Amino acid sequence: MIPRQVVWGVGAAAVALGATLAVTLFATLDSREEAAAATVALLLVGGSFVVAGLHAWRRRPGNRVGPLMIATGFSWLVAGFVEAREPLPFSIGYVAGALPFAFVVHLLLAYPTGRLRSRLARVVVVAAYVVTTVGSLSVSLFVREVDGLDDQPRNLLLVADEPGLADALETAATLTGVALVLLATGLLARRWLAATPVERRGLAPLLGTGALFLAALAVTLTADQLSGDSLALGILGAIAMLLFLAVPYAYLIGLLGSRASRATAVGELVQRLSEAGSRGSLRDAIAAALGDPELDLVFRRPDRDEWVDAGGRRVSLARAGLGRAITPIARDGETIGAIVHHRGLTEERELLANTAAAAALALDNDRLAAALRARVAELQESRANIVSCGLSERRRLERDLHDGAQQRLVALSLQVNLAADKLHDDPATAATLLDRARDELRHALEELRELARGIHPAILTDHGLDAAVGALAGRSPVPVQVRPLPSERLPSPVEAVAYFVVAESLTNVAKYARARQAEVRVERADGRAIVEVRDDGVGGASVERGTGLRGLADRVEALDGHLNIRSEPGEGTIVRAEIPCASS
Amino acid sequence: MATAATTVLIVDDHPSFRATARLLLEVEGYDVIGEAEDGEKAIVAAGELRPDLVLLDVNLPDIDGFAVARRITGEEAAPAVILTSSRDSSDFGTAVTRSGARGFISKADLSGASLAELLG
Missing domain, CATH: 3.30.565.10 (Histidine kinase-like ATPase, C-terminal domain)
Structure with missing residues (x-):
């Protein structure tokens, strides 16, 4: 939660900056109409970004989208001082002139999470900041007269009047800017393609407006380098500015859209779940609601710490797979299932929470069916195991009988035969043999007893x-x-x-x-x-x-x-x- | 009975049977010149000791007694092999005759007379 004072403080700072800008323009411009038109245009754009940014920031304090929009608005207001006809405000505005575009590129690439998703995106954003600060500053060190500006005030940053060097630096900065803008447009297209259908409903307004704005900016910057037709440049510039102005509104529309689509998604889910008779599988309903056709629904077995799919097969959540994430489904504090879904959906925390809550109400039948199937599979397995266990136990018994008691009895039989033969001729040997036979008999009895105990004591x-x-x-x-x-x-x-x-x-x-x-x-x-x-x-x-x-x-x-x-x-x-x- | 005592190698993994068989055969005038507890040792001992007779248990821990019989009787000037087991000969079907052994005596029926009868 962003403290109320901070929000008010930022708002007050924006108002103060806007007021300073308005006063400066009215004080330094000869024509009041011109001053009024410039002030309205600048305050409308800057104010829209700051207000939308504050809204975004309050809604998601940890997300950088809000601060980036606020920064875009502030930098836009600062850049507005370029319109003033006084050396100090003009020089400040001139140097800061391109900075809002860097912020807006950062904003678009970081939307909606506030984080840059790839290395390339980070490179593009850093390069954009470098070009719009170092690039602008180095141009302003060598330019005395800016093209297309009448009665331009003195450039306070001027070190040496080198029109050739200034032109070359400006061309290099502009072309780099065009390349960065094109790369950023490509990254937005890639982001769009990777999004799930539900995500797209929320992403469409801002990504669409942003991509159009970047395209218009690229065309304007290129045309600025190639053509001197000021009317055409003016029209292109106006289109780009209108699209720029549309960015914060597109953000707000996207917010409403994704709220509405989330509400619709959960509403549809609840409706599908309540149509008990015609209901397809719960998994299909959730997959449709979240717009993730690869989605899996798994159930926690009521009686043990084990997960099964709808078919009752045991599954391991630790191996959910690359690019997948897990949202638990809980009821009365007990986890009863989980949704295994596209990792991109984790940004849609509310949607996931609402879906999981709706699913929790309808999960019982599917969960019990899954548990039952798991039980049947277990019984089949344990029945097969008992049969094979029985067979191997019989083999072991046969082996034990053969190696144990049977051998003893064989030896016993031979000894008794021999003793009988020797009884008359050699009674001493016969007696020895009978002693041994008694030992064999004792051992045989012990082994039989042990064996019987193993069968059933x-x-x-x-x-x-x-x-x-x-x-x-x-x-x-x-x-x-x-x-x-x-x-x-x-x-x-x-x-x-x-x-x-x-x-x-x-x-x-x-x-x-x-x-x-x-x-x-x-x-x-x-x-x-x-x-x-x-x-x-x-x-x-x-x-x-x-x-x-x-x-x-x-x-x-x-x-x-x-x-x-x-x-x-x-x-x-x-x-x-x-x-x-x-x-x- | 032969004038020179018939020399015998006893092959069985149960020490109690080997001891009893040795006693029984020696009492009956046989000369027990060696004992072996498994198939590999039996084949080595048969080659080294050159006995007249190998009394060979069917169920050995390593190689099947029939396979041991085939190996021993496959050699030149091979000794006579008589298979034995605590099981009955009917448990083994025709395996006895196919192994090259002279015959089969169930352990409980082992005696000098029964051996002599098979040796002919």
Whole structure:
């Protein structure tokens, strides 16, 4: 917010400058009519820029468009002193004569953001300031008589009367000016082509007027160098001046236009959204309202920190793409979606905010549909994973049986055969063989027990999760603290999955975590069973790495639950499963 | 039974089976001159030790036992190869006969007599 005093101060300064100009002109010009005509023309142009500039500045304090328009107006008033017939005001006005054009080139190229968008634009603006200051000053050092001025006052800046040098300097400055003006016109055309349709509605008046003004200025400056026809030059000059005068009004019209187009855009959006029956996709409606056909609408899933598109596919907002920007859609303080749009639209903050607000009202259906599709995709994926997980578990079982118990039993069978053969001839060898056979049998039994426990632990079925988790903790080589478990039994599928979450997590702790201790917590809250295993080890675990946690996640998701793993390197690991579990 | 003891190389990745088979064969008058725990070591040992018989497990950790059999029996003056496994011969179809091995004995049926029968 620009303080009121500043606005009034700038306005007062402009009035004072205008009044000084008027007094000077009336005091020094012989003809009152001439003085009146010059004063009115100068004050009209200068005043229009200052007033429009102040309006722009108050509206967007951080935007340079306002100050640039004010500067154009002030410099125009200062340049007006060239009309005076007194050496001091004339000399000041003569030197400042071209400066307003530099400001207006800067203004046009920086519109509407106030920032110059490219390196070339910055070069053009800097060159324009240099030509209109250094160029004018150097000409005025060597010119005694300016062409086309009758009863010209003395030029106070004159150092040496060198008409040839002054002409050459003026021609160079003018031609450079023409080149800069043409470059600026090209940059405006490029800006126009890069704009979205909604942006164009706001840009059209000022960019159009500005481009016409620059073209007229280029023609006038060129003609001034080539032709001596003062009537033609006068007409060209008048056209250029009228277009110059039109610039601040075009700015105000553009402001109204873009306000109206924004209001129209949001109005159309609201209307399209309210036509529930014939409604196309919400995305299409927003794309039309913002005039960005490439626009994407993404939804935040209600139950987790994840973004999906309308098809339910997971998307990453971090990879929105070059030239795209993101505007969140929020309702009741909660972010429920986001619009991924053309970066140029970020300037249209109000439009985006209004669109996002309108979209928030209509988002529910699309968002729920997207969440549902994401859920279906997840279920399909986890179903496929469970099938393949089942197959690989069977392969592992076959392998374990073959390498373990089966080998033991083979050896056992051979030893018993051999012992039977030796029983009469060599009882001592037979006894040794039977000892070995007993060992093999013991090992085979242990391995079978271990295997059976991996398939489904009998202790869980018979004595519940508390006892089963206690047994897992007891077998773990890393000390495990088990928090008191719920006293009532959980539904058996939930119990089984909870058991495997603890079993797999503790196996991982023992194998990889290099932890000093671990803790197991099983709770029942809000219709969910929460299973948490945490350790103080090295961290770095993830579902993506290794099949163990992926398999667990699939088992948990099969019960509509969610497995969450926090495992920053060096900060231990927390495996947390939330499984829906209605009270039985 | 041969007058000079038949020399045997036992190839199996399970130490308990190798130990039991060695004991059983030695008791039955065979001369176990080496053991190998995988396919590559088996092929090297067969070349160096020149045994009369290689008792070769089908499921080895590196190369499939059938491939090992083909490599060993492809050499000149190759030893007899007898495949063995804790699985049944019906699990392997015709792979046994195509491997160049003399035959197959399930591990549980291993004995001097069953080997002698296959060796002929």
